[in-house]
Amino acid sequence: MSENLGTFIKNVCHKYKKDKTRLMDIACEVQEQFGCVSGKAMDLIAGEISIHRVEVENLVSFYAFLSKEPKGKIVIRLCNDIIDELNGAEEVAKAFSEELGIKVGQTTADGKITLEYTPCIGMCDQAPAAMVNDVIVTNLNSDKARKIAHSIKKHGDPSKLSAPLGDGNNANELVLSMVNNNIRQKGEVIFARHEQGAGLTKALSLSPVEVIRDIKTARLRGRGGAGFPTGMKWEFARQATGTNRYVICNADEGEPGTFKDRVILTECPDLMFEGMTIAGYAIGSETGILYLRGEYAYLRAFLEKILSNRRKNGMLGKDVGGKKGFNFDIRIQMGAGAYICGEETALISSCEGLRGDPKTRPPFPAQKGYLASPTTVNNVETFCCVARILDKGAPWFTEIGSQGSPSTKLLSVSGDCKKPGVYEVPFGIKVSDLLKMVGAEDTAAVQVGGPSGQMIGPADFKRTICYDDLATGGSIMIFNSTRDVLRIASKFMEFFVEESCGYCTPCRTGNVLLKERLDRIIAGKGEPSDLDYLQELGESVKVSSRCGMGQTSPNPVLSTLKNFRGQYEKLTKRSKDGLMQSFDIKAAIADAEAIAGRPSEKFSLNS
Amino acid sequence: MSDNITFTIDGVEVKARHGETIIEAADRAGIYIPRLCYMKDLIPHGSCRVCTVMVNGRPQAACTQPVVQGIVVENNTPAMQKHRRNLIDMLFVEGNHFCMFCEKSGNCELQAMAYRFGIPAPKYPYMFPDKDIDASHPDIFIDRNRCILCGRCVSASRDVDGKTAFEFAGRGPHKKIAVNAEANLGDTNAEASDKAMSVCPVGALMKKRIGFAVPIGSRKYDTKPIGSEIESSTRK
Amino acid sequence: MDKPKVATTSLAGCFGCHMSILDIDDRILKLIELVDFDKSPVDDIKNFTGQCAIGIIEGGCCNEENVHVLQEFRKHCNILIACGDCATMGGIPAMRNNIPLKECIDEAYKNSPSVYNPKNITPNDKELPLLLNKVYPCQEVVKIDYFLPGCPPSADTIWQALVALLNNKPLDLPYKLIKYD
Ligand SMILES: Cc1cc2nc3c(=O)[nH]c(=O)nc-3n(C[C@H](O)[C@H](O)[C@H](O)COP(=O)(O)O)c2cc1C
Numbered sequence A: 001m002s003e004n005l006g007t008f009i010k011n012v013c014h015k016y017k018k019d020k021t022r023l024m025d026i027a028c029e030v031q032e033q034f035g036c037v038s039g040k041a042m043d044l045i046a047g048e049i050s051i052h053r054v055e056v057e058n059l060v061s062f063y064a065f066l067s068k069e070p071k072g073k074i075v076i077r078l079c080n081d082i083i084d085e086l087n088g089a090e091e092v093a094k095a096f097s098e099e100l101g102i103k104v105g106q107t108t109a110d111g112k113i114t115l116e117y118t119p120c121i122g123m124c125d126q127a128p129a130a131m132v133n134d135v136i137v138t139n140l141n142s143d144k145a146r147k148i149a150h151s152i153k154k155h156g157d158p159s160k161l162s163a164p165l166g167d168g169n170n171a172n173e174l175v176l177s178m179v180n181n182n183i184r185q186k187g188e189v190i191f192a193r194h195e196q197g198a199g200l201t202k203a204l205s206l207s208p209v210e211v212i213r214d215i216k217t218a219r220l221r222g223r224g225g226a227g228f229p230t231g232m233k234w235e236f237a238r239q240a241t242g243t244n245r246y247v248i249c250n251a252d253e254g255e256p257g258t259f260k261d262r263v264i265l266t267e268c269p270d271l272m273f274e275g276m277t278i279a280g281y282a283i284g285s286e287t288g289i290l291y292l293r294g295e296y297a298y299l300r301a302f303l304e305k306i307l308s309n310r311r312k313n314g315m316l317g318k319d320v321g322g323k324k325g326f327n328f329d330i331r332i333q334m335g336a337g338a339y340i341c342g343e344e345t346a347l348i349s350s351c352e353g354l355r356g357d358p359k360t361r362p363p364f365p366a367q368k369g370y371l372a373s374p375t376t377v378n379n380v381e382t383f384c385c386v387a388r389i390l391d392k393g394a395p396w397f398t399e400i401g402s403q404g405s406p407s408t409k410l411l412s413v414s415g416d417c418k419k420p421g422v423y424e425v426p427f428g429i430k431v432s433d434l435l436k437m438v439g440a441e442d443t444a445a446v447q448v449g450g451p452s453g454q455m456i457g458p459a460d461f462k463r464t465i466c467y468d469d470l471a472t473g474g475s476i477m478i479f480n481s482t483r484d485v486l487r488i489a490s491k492f493m494e495f496f497v498e499e500s501c502g503y504c505t506p507c508r509t510g511n512v513l514l515k516e517r518l519d520r521i522i523a524g525k526g527e528p529s530d531l532d533y534l535q536e537l538g539e540s541v542k543v544s545s546r547c548g549m550g551q552t553s554p555n556p557v558l559s560t561l562k563n564f565r566g567q568y569e570k571l572t573k574r575s576k577d578g579l580m581q582s583f584d585i586k587a588a589i590a591d592a593e594a595i596a597g598r599p600s601e602k603f604s605l606n607s
Numbered sequence B: 001m002s003d004n005i006t007f008t009i010d011g012v013e014v015k016a017r018h019g020e021t022i023i024e025a026a027d028r029a030g031i032y033i034p035r036l037c038y039m040k041d042l043i044p045h046g047s048c049r050v051c052t053v054m055v056n057g058r059p060q061a062a063c064t065q066p067v068v069q070g071i072v073v074e075n076n077t078p079a080m081q082k083h084r085r086n087l088i089d090m091l092f093v094e095g096n097h098f099c100m101f102c103e104k105s106g107n108c109e110l111q112a113m114a115y116r117f118g119i120p121a122p123k124y125p126y127m128f129p130d131k132d133i134d135a136s137h138p139d140i141f142i143d144r145n146r147c148i149l150c151g152r153c154v155s156a157s158r159d160v161d162g163k164t165a166f167e168f169a170g171r172g173p174h175k176k177i178a179v180n181a182e183a184n185l186g187d188t189n190a191e192a193s194d195k196a197m198s199v200c201p202v203g204a205l206m207k208k209r210i211g212f213a214v215p216i217g218s219r220k221y222d223t224k225p226i227g228s229e230i231e232s233s234t235r236k
Numbered sequence C: 001m002d003k004p005k006v007a008t009t010s011l012a013g014c015f016g017c018h019m020s021i022l023d024i025d026d027r028i029l030k031l032i033e034l035v036d037f038d039k040s041p042v043d044d045i046k047n048f049t050g051q052c053a054i055g056i057i058e059g060g061c062c063n064e065e066n067v068h069v070l071q072e073f074r075k076h077c078n079i080l081i082a083c084g085d086c087a088t089m090g091g092i093p094a095m096r097n098n099i100p101l102k103e104c105i106d107e108a109y110k111n112s113p114s115v116y117n118p119k120n121i122t123p124n125d126k127e128l129p130l131l132l133n134k135v136y137p138c139q140e141v142v143k144i145d146y147f148l149p150g151c152p153p154s155a156d157t158i159w160q161a162l163v164a165l166l167n168n169k170p171l172d173l174p175y176k177l178i179k180y181d
């Protein structure tokens, strides 16, 4: 085994030319082969690529899909996002757990199967869902879960779990997945019929500066959440000094409730790659990277095939599209389970073979990004818009949508509605109209923009989805009046606690504290003063955090404090005698009562 | 290079050089911006966030933010001081700081910062996390109960000592300082004379057999608040 | 006019804070002029005789008795001061906080190398208060009005705090009096 390990690592490191910036890929391959990156493996890898062992540990210990401790050959990862929970994920977990004879978080005694929780895997419209290694299983219930566990125990082959196959390219021989696209509404930009390659051809007939001008005229803003003007970003990257430049497509799609990029990757990958190629042309880059979240590994072979077809057709490689001197190619970088890697500088760190810590800004990626070179990072949908703008022209693009937010937006709709799925809608759509469109009734709350966005109540349903009002990277989660808004907020805080990179104090610890106090209130043990406590703590975390994660992570608490204050007030009461309601004497002496074998004299009788 | 950039901190005009950070310029001007992870001559880590200031109305870490002509910096304002105090409170409750028997007490920058802010007790509940101690090295120990993840030892060992004896492991609340060996500092090439062993702001990375050498009353922060050395300095 | 009353107690502490109270030296004569002591080890009064102006708590809560006493103090004192690091953060006793209770008890009565316990008995008399699963700082059990850090807080700290609070003045400790050791 250990010789085996040595040879394997030698070969993998050789395959990546002993390039330490590919440590991510090396570690992923070792993990896949051996179920862990052991201490021994760390030593060997470090030796091969001439870094320190602790640097390997630094990376391995960061990503949820990598581990120093051995995991089963099969790892079942249950999505425990709120939407899954509302659809019965707990039952599913119980069924898996019983059938496998292990608790969530454990590995079977024979070391073959590991059962874990994972945050949103981008299947909220077909929840509960889970990953069995790379294979996605959706619409689970306890019966299905038992069957899956049973057959995995028998044949150990996840690929046999994919029947029935999903729609569209999900049934492609390189995908073969049961995932469904659920495209509910097609708009004029992304899901409209279009001529393949028209945008790129048009771009190559212009000068790079003219391409950027068109993107600026179209007033295209980033679709990944932050909404930065794309043309401006490209201009910065183009003008920055550096020999190499890079185009990175952000397909990390980690914001819970977002799955529209998954559908683009499945149905319009060429449009996206075309947009990346146009970006390469515009900023003067020869290399593009598609950063694909580990959860979407099932799409990898398919996407590789699309890339190789594009190479064959001269749409990638040397003299792209017949344009002399324009060389551009794209590689895929796999992620390994870390929401923070969607943040563009963390994503760059990850591409460089480092743990996904965000970088210090300035310098910004456009100045010094991937390998310290000018880099533009854009969202999957943004690149699709780019290709369409070049094809149909900026005026066409700005005519759709609202004044301040041109064009359409893909929304991933999930939760309490009849038709969850992906909707391409014009910017400026009213929340109430959207709710009608998706068949939502008795809606009490809508989470716009995922946990990092806002939880709004009916008073805000007349507001519109666009950059100037309710901005969203695409996530729309709907909750009806039977749902407990504060419990949902707590679930979101749990997500942020787990996903913080831990670099800066406020995000690492502030989120834990926010959750603690919120849970205290939910348990009916909060004081009215806890509301101010939460407000101040939340503001401190927002103001002082280092990156966009901590700057938005208090939003579940702050937006519910604002929009659902009554719920907090209902649950809190002043302690009249100055005793802390949160102190639970029964729980505090339970251990001692059990050890001593006698009840408390003081606290068992009189309370 | 000459001081050709001017900007203001709390209304006071400050001159700075191109390429300087706000904290560097402030230090030279005798204006103290509270900080914990920053240390002169090491690459700024920007993790504690105690140095957060408003720059033209937007929060930025003064230790990593470069000066720009004409910026308006807010430092010693009630709002910033409140956020800083909250950060200090967080650092205390996320670790186990038993100052009463800590060798660093009186010379500890975290403790001194709490003193400077007049904090009698943190407002957040103590987490009492389970952290470990590594005493395997003959001359050095790590007490992870006290580590504030400032990154100084990581940078010093990598960039000054050329050893990379330390790196971080884990993420989120589980993040911790790790050593370049399976488990023990004693199995690395770290030495007490390394730069890394003299940078820790708290009592987490310490040389053995030097604790409690200075009597109470004469320690670094017993009588003078942290930062007073900068505030009393005249412009260089 | 009746003098305001002060009560003090030592919970999971080492009596160091009480030593520090006595350390105010001759100022204790002045203190006696200003206040009467109610329940306190200083005068050995075991039960509250009435409502007190100020209660001073040394130590955190490591057992049910501590909780009971602390709750009594809250009920009988207008102002409650957590005095010393044990009261404010658990102190040395809280070093057990991430060790399971059973392990702590076994270590104390059975496993520790210095234990002589030939019959291997773990004391378990009804009179013995049950231990809590961890040591709780006072503010987690009752509302605390003021904190005096230090292990122990200096006599000057305690003195200044008492004088300020008895005169209805804000408690503004100078730099030299806020110490965690
Ligand atoms: C914590 C965090 C997670 C993010 N996740 C994503 C993501 O999954 N996909 C994405 O496109 N952008 C994500 N972003 C935004 C990116 O940092 C970046 O703004 C975006 O990729 C830029 O592309 P765009 O301008 O085309 O939107 C995230 C930001 C933060 C702070």
Ligand code: SF4
Pocket: A340, A358, A499, A500, A501, A502, A503, A504, A505, A507, A508, A545, A546, A547, A548, A549, A550, A551
């Ligand atoms: S806010 Fe801080 S801890 Fe949170 S993810 Fe960003 S850098 Fe990491």
Ligand code: SF4
Pocket: B146, B147, B148, B149, B150, B151, B152, B153, B154, B177, B199, B200, B201, B202, B204, B205
């Ligand atoms: S051991 Fe000390 S220097 Fe190193 S990260 Fe922790 S607090 Fe900083």
Ligand code: FES
Pocket: B034, B035, B036, B037, B038, B045, B046, B047, B048, B049, B050, B051, B052, B061, B062, B063, B064
């Ligand atoms: S000193 Fe600037 S972030 Fe720590």
Ligand code: FES
Pocket: B097, B098, B099, B100, B102, B103, B104, B105, B106, B108, B110, B111, B146, B202, B203
């Ligand atoms: S003085 Fe003890 S940890 Fe800082």
